[in-house]
Amino acid sequence: MPELPETETIRRDLVAVITGKTIQELRVLVPKLARPGPEIFCLQLKGRKIRGLQRHGKLLLFELGKEVLLVHLGMTGALIFRSSEALPPYTHIVFYLDGGKLFYADPRRFGWLEVLPAEALPRHPFYASLGPDALKVDFLEFEKKISGHKRRIKEVLLDQRVLAGLGNIYTDEALFRAGIHPCRRATGLTPEEKRRLFEAVKTVLHRGIELRGCSIRNYVDGHGNPGHFQNELRVYGRRGEPCFRCGTPLLYTRIAGRGTTFCPSCQR
DNA sequence: GACAACCTGACC
DNA sequence: GGTCAGGTTGTC
Numbered sequence A: 001m002p003e004l005p006e007t008e009t010i011r012r013d014l015v016a017v018i019t020g021k022t023i024q025e026l027r028v029l030v031p032k033l034a035r036p037g038p039e040i041f042c043l044q045l046k047g048r049k050i051r052g053l054q055r056h057g058k059l060l061l062f063e064l065g066k067e068v069l070l071v072h073l074g075m076t077g078a079l080i081f082r083s084s085e086a087l088p089p090y091t092h093i094v095f096y097l098d099g100g101k102l103f104y105a106d107p108r109r110f111g112w113l114e115v116l117p118a119e120a121l122p123r124h125p126f127y128a129s130l131g132p133d134a135l136k137v138d139f140l141e142f143e144k145k146i147s148g149h150k151r152r153i154k155e156v157l158l159d160q161r162v163l164a165g166l167g168n169i170y171t172d173e174a175l176f177r178a179g180i181h182p183c184r185r186a187t188g189l190t191p192e193e194k195r196r197l198f199e200a201v202k203t204v205l206h207r208g209i210e211l212r213g214c215s216i217r218n219y220v221d222g223h224g225n226p227g228h229f230q231n232e233l234r235v236y237g238r239r240g241e242p243c244f245r246c247g248t249p250l251l252y253t254r255i256a257g258r259g260t261t262f263c264p265s266c267q268r
Numbered sequence B: 001g002a003c004a005a006c007c008t009g010a011c012c
Numbered sequence C: 001g002g003t004c005a006g007g008t009t010g011t012c
Helices: A004-018 A038-045 A118-123 A125-129 A139-146 A153-158 A168-178 A191-210
Strands: A023-028 A052-056 A059-064 A067-072 A078-082 A091-097 A100-105 A112-117 A251-255 A258-262
Touching (some): A004 A059, A004 A078, A023 A038, A038 A067, A038 A112, A067 A118, A139 A153, A139 A191
Antiparallel strands (some): A023 A091, A059 A067, A251 A258
């Protein structure tokens, strides 16, 4: 579900309503999602004040003073703030704050939440493996990170160790806008193509945030409402349909285990 | 690299 | 019944 723009939309929604609030009580309904385990999870979080909410790639970081809470939304995770009791479907964890509730809902349960001491964050295996945030890199760093890989460019863009935040939708959309075939080797991209790709990545991510995320299936923002980027998709989910630019039927293939849609004529 | 695994649901 | 799905990890 959530790539960088969806995660950022949720972050902005939540910052406005939970900053300064205290976790008074919590309920864990699906133990395996609460790391390192449900007991420690509750013990460490109860009574903590939410000082801030950061994001790195697709990862959310709740700043709680001595502790930090990491939340990865996986494929279908959602964080929904409500003042009413109404439990969203597939709610697995509930945070009772002073003035509202924060629900973690996730039909497929691929997401996870983990509490750890703030000083241990730099050694956290997942956090430490992440490359720079895709929205924050400048061109020089972008070029440095994606160059030198023999792999196909789509694989490289999806690799969170290279850049953090791009997922399947925004990768396909960026490659289309840059006019680059997803099977091209990263090594073989010309400086001009890298520049176009950099600009395309920034454009789709910013536009995704502007439209509050892409709700094709499950995604909802921090208040449970869908986003609108799905109305601006040019290739993702359009296999077999005519390219908006040249009319050629869009092709579908599989790269790094992910469905990939592209225009064989516009993307070279 | 390709593929299965973790899960549940939607769609043909 | 089979296929596919905004992610990540671990195995041949």
